[in-house]
Amino acid sequence: PLSGLLVVFFIIQLIGQIPATLWVLFGEERFAWDGVMVGVSLAVFGLTHALFQGLAAGFIAK
Numbered sequence: 001p002l003s004g005l006l007v008v009f010f011i012i013q014l015i016g017q018i019p020a021t022l023w024v025l026f027g028e029e030r031f032a033w034d035g036v037m038v039g040v041s042l043a044v045f046g047l048t049h050a051l052f053q054g055l056a057a058g059f060i061a062k
Contacts, residue, residue, distance in 0.1 A: 020042060027033040027041060 023042065024038050027038045031037075033041070
């Protein structure tokens with residue numbers, strides 16, 4: 001039973017990486033970004049996501 005759950009977990013994690021991969025390809029093609037600029041955009045997204053989870057989610061849940 002555990003091996004089945006691990007396979008499902010692996011597939012879910014793999015699917016979760018698709019948006020970031022597509023963002024890299026989109027940023028390079030559409031805006032001619034280099035690796036640094038793509039990294040900065042993903043870092044800003046990550047910080048925004050963390051701030052929202054830390055601050056806004058608790059406020060909305062109340």
